[in-house]
Amino acid sequence: xxxxxxxxxxxxxxxxxxxxxxxxxxxxxxxxxxxxxxxxxxxxxxxxxxxxxxxxxxxxxxxxxxxxxxx
Amino acid sequence: xxxxxxxxxxxxxxxxxxxxxxxxxxxxxxxxxxxxxxxxxxxxxxxxxxxxxxxxxxxxxxxxxxxxxxxxxxxxxxxxxxxxxxxxxxxxxxxxxxxxxxxxxxxxxxxxxxxxxxxxxxxxxxxxxxxxxxxxxxxxxxxxxxxxxxxxxxxxxxxxxxxxxxxxxxxxxxxxxxxxxxxxxxxxxxxxxxxxxxxxxxxxxxxxxxxxxxxxxxxxxxxxxxxxxxxxxxxxxxxxxxxxxxxxxxxxxxxxxxxxxxxxxxxxxxxxxxxxxxxxxxxxxxxxxxxxxxxxxxxxxxxxxxxxxxxxxxxxxxxxxxxxxxxxxxxxxxxxxxxxxxxxxxxxxxxxxxxxxxxxxxxxxxxxxxxxxxxxxxxxxxxxxxxxxxxxxxxxxxxxxxxxxxxxxxxxxxxxxxxxxxxxxxxxxxxxxxxxxxxxxxxxxxxxxxxxxxxxxxxxxxxxxxxxxxxxxxxxxxxxxxxxxxxxxxxxxxxxxxxxxxxxxxxxxxxxxxxxxxxxxxxxxxxxxxxxxxxxxxxxxxxxxxxxxxxxxxxxxxxxxxxxxxxxxxxxxxxxxxxxxxxxxxxxxxxxxxxxxxxxxxxxxxxxxxxxxxxxxxxxxxxxxxxxxxxxxxxxxxxxxxxxxxxxxxxxxxxxxxxxxxxxxxxxxxxxxxxxxxxxxxxxxxxxxxxxxxxxxxxxxxxxxxxxxxxxxxxxxxxxxxxxxxxxxxxxxxxxxxxxxxxxxxxxxxxxxxxxxxxxxxxxxxxxxxxxxxxxxxxxxxxxxxxxxxxxxxxxxxxxxxxxxxxxxxxxxxxxxxxxxxxxxxxxxxxxxxxxxxxxxxxxxxxxxxx
Numbered sequence: 001x002x003x004x005x006x007x008x009x010x011x012x013x014x015x016x017x018x019x020x021x022x023x024x025x026x027x028x029x030x031x032x033x034x035x036x037x038x039x040x041x042x043x044x045x046x047x048x049x050x051x052x053x054x055x056x057x058x059x060x061x062x063x064x065x066x067x068x069x070x071x
Numbered sequence: 072x073x074x075x076x077x078x079x080x081x082x083x084x085x086x087x088x089x090x091x092x093x094x095x096x097x098x099x100x101x102x103x104x105x106x107x108x109x110x111x112x113x114x115x116x117x118x119x120x121x122x123x124x125x126x127x128x129x130x131x132x133x134x135x136x137x138x139x140x141x142x143x144x145x146x147x148x149x150x151x152x153x154x155x156x157x158x159x160x161x162x163x164x165x166x167x168x169x170x171x172x173x174x175x176x177x178x179x180x181x182x183x184x185x186x187x188x189x190x191x192x193x194x195x196x197x198x199x200x201x202x203x204x205x206x207x208x209x210x211x212x213x214x215x216x217x218x219x220x221x222x223x224x225x226x227x228x229x230x231x232x233x234x235x236x237x238x239x240x241x242x243x244x245x246x247x248x249x250x251x252x253x254x255x256x257x258x259x260x261x262x263x264x265x266x267x268x269x270x271x272x273x274x275x276x277x278x279x280x281x282x283x284x285x286x287x288x289x290x291x292x293x294x295x296x297x298x299x300x301x302x303x304x305x306x307x308x309x310x311x312x313x314x315x316x317x318x319x320x321x322x323x324x325x326x327x328x329x330x331x332x333x334x335x336x337x338x339x340x341x342x343x344x345x346x347x348x349x350x351x352x353x354x355x356x357x358x359x360x361x362x363x364x365x366x367x368x369x370x371x372x373x374x375x376x377x378x379x380x381x382x383x384x385x386x387x388x389x390x391x392x393x394x395x396x397x398x399x400x401x402x403x404x405x406x407x408x409x410x411x412x413x414x415x416x417x418x419x420x421x422x423x424x425x426x427x428x429x430x431x432x433x434x435x436x437x438x439x440x441x442x443x444x445x446x447x448x449x450x451x452x453x454x455x456x457x458x459x460x461x462x463x464x465x466x467x468x469x470x471x472x473x474x475x476x477x478x479x480x481x482x483x484x485x486x487x488x489x490x491x492x493x494x495x496x497x498x499x500x501x502x503x504x505x506x507x508x509x510x511x512x513x514x515x516x517x518x519x520x521x522x523x524x525x526x527x528x529x530x531x532x533x534x535x536x537x538x539x540x541x542x543x544x545x546x547x548x549x550x551x552x553x554x555x556x557x558x559x560x561x562x563x564x565x566x567x568x569x570x571x572x573x574x575x576x577x578x579x580x581x582x583x584x585x586x587x588x589x590x591x592x593x594x595x596x597x598x599x600x601x602x603x604x605x606x607x608x609x610x611x612x613x614x615x616x617x618x619x620x621x622x623x624x625x626x627x628x629x630x631x632x633x634x635x636x637x638x639x640x641x642x643x644x645x646x647x648x649x650x651x652x653x654x655x656x657x658x659x660x661x662x663x664x665x666x667x668x669x670x671x672x673x674x675x676x677x678x679x680x681x682x683x684x685x686x687x688x689x690x691x692x693x694x695x696x697x698x699x700x701x702x703x704x705x706x707x708x709x710x711x712x713x714x715x716x717x718x719x720x721x722x723x724x725x726x727x728x729x730x731x732x733x734x735x736x737x738x739x740x741x742x743x744x745x746x747x748x749x750x751x752x753x754x755x756x757x758x759x760x761x762x763x764x765x766x767x768x769x770x771x772x773x774x775x776x777x778x779x780x781x782x783x784x785x786x787x788x789x790x791x792x793x794x795x796x797x798x799x800x801x802x803x804x805x806x807x808x809x810x811x812x813x814x815x816x817x818x819x820x821x822x823x824x825x826x827x828x829x830x831x832x833x834x835x836x837x838x839x840x841x842x843x844x845x846x847x848x849x850x851x852x853x854x855x856x857x858x859x860x861x862x863x864x865x866x867x868x869x870x871x872x873x874x875x876x877x878x879x880x881x882x883x884x885x886x887x888x889x890x891x892x893x894x895x896x897x898x899x900x901x902x903x904x905x906x907x908x909x910x911x912x913x914x915x916x917x918x919x920x921x922x
Contacts, residue, residue, distance in 0.1 A: 031243035037275040038339035040282025041233050044275070 089361035112392025135411035135426035190219025194455030303333035353393030756807030779910035
């Protein structure tokens, strides 16, 4: 299970009507949602993209931190 | 050969989905997708088969036949080396599945996670097997798919991407299922929680594979199977509100939302799926059985193979929508073996005569008769099945291996492994025998059960054997098995008492330990043997410990009905409906109780409720017709009797009612004539029935008729036969044109394929009472005995009146014996006219004077 705190907004988004025009209506976070799972392969791909992106950002920022610390 | 396919067909399976959960959620607006599907199609209950085990049932759904034909019995089968067990495979299926037939006809099919579907079959399309979603490694490790998971193999890598690992499920995803998971760290680690997450990830995996195949491949037929509702229910139905006292409050708070969230998630997936098809695609959504969600939830799960199936209920869901399908209607009488014939019919293909299911014509706007062929098994072509070398009966293969061991060709396997395989084999045969009983094939089922009970002494096998004997009316055999079960049961109990530890044997025999199955069996046996007085206390005793047993309540109600105690029957049927308000048998029984108590409006209501659950029950239509006649609603009664004769053309009593109504109520002689013609060609002959309360002067009446010239083979043995009419009525054939005596209590057992002229010898209480009291050999019987006798006589008279009242077109002469003695000539001429025969008047008078 992914760890981390979840926002109150996300908690009430679990059973919202799924809006399939995701780019406009749906903010995907690394926590994902049941709505995303219900979208099937498209939802899973989008969610994993966000997760990977977030992981990369965390990795990059920790590298930056290491660099800064070295300086 | 490729054919042009008119419309696509999509089948979605939700294992264990139940209307009892779905309907309230729809009312609350929580399942909008299924609601919209129901509005644009038909829906109803789908009857399951027994035993309600998913691999067997989903194979029956996909083949239209039962387990003894399709070969999939339980959950496991022997491994190819015979040394162990593995999940049941698709190579064990002995007949073509719907996708194999469609394959031959040029259809492209996608099949996802059907149970069983591993190894995936080489169909023209894609098959993703039921092992696809199972995570075998930790998150991040290389999670390989087992061999044969995807056909074509070239798609394997792509399909891997859509699998969701249980550890990927986030708190946000899990929260609707277990709201406390956000703050409760212990809850996150609990095994039950992990099971919920695993089930959710499996569902997401199957769904994403199916949406990918829907979007990215060409297909004409698609079948997707989800097992998640069944799993969510097995994990958490015990926590579903309302909380039962034995459920700890903390567990209840943690898991009470799992079931509802599971259903709502399926509705969300359905919503997405429906958005991916056009309006010309036919959708069938179904489940293989239901799941008890109310007071019928079992209090404990038997510790035995397939024990959790005790939580399953006998009706699943069915929704069908698409071109040519009726809209917004509820259908009844559908069974899971009807699905394949219905799909074939809808696809414009022939239906195999060897299929046990029927086409659900009631779903279609303009149905026409299906084209039938002998069997699809004989039709050659590329069916997309595995090579015949791969397809084999695993149990037979295991047997062959064992023979090689005995001959010394291969090394013997360890004893415990062999024992395990043997036990599983017997268990598999037990399931198949149950499935045969369910299909009415009692003889082969009894053969199997006799053997496996003899081999193993497993109580469940013996119990089922006793029930099978009961259904086959082999009462002596049933009694023998009950006696043996008593011995085995006692041994088992003693053994268990001696064991300090709880038995961990998964093949233990606890199924009926609490429900007092021996008393139950004996009660049913007595009921079947028409000994209601003996049956009643036994079954009432069992009911005290099993207040939520539906069959028990209906059996007790049947006893009261047999004893014509309709008020008591009414109460028991009401109890039965409190247990399950969808029970056809209980609604019907209650209707019958009302009818016999002259509560005709209430009777009609109950019969209609029963027909709402199951339309294809001729007896219910018949009694509905009878109630409508009593309400003078003759046109409606005609409709009911006509449906009855369409369902069972040979039901002569319905034709008799139609004759009666057309002739005497609606003045339509030509229609009466049609039914009369049918009756003439189907009635074996006329029989004169004498009846009256016990100890009436029937012997004198018979002698009188004999003196008058009627054929009466006066024989006490034959009168004894009359009392056994419930079991055999062959002897009636020898009495065509003759006079027989039938005791009042057996009048309702008279077969319908004879015309009866009934002479009811009516005697007053004053006339009968002295005869009865004289049998007590006391000059002055106690007052209480006399009162009891009077009540009995009154009841017997009531039974006769009731029977006469319920017989259509029946010719009845009520003859008073004292009047006959007083005014012999007048009464004899009435008799003569009634029987339409010329009596020898002098001889009759002489007989009367000599009395």
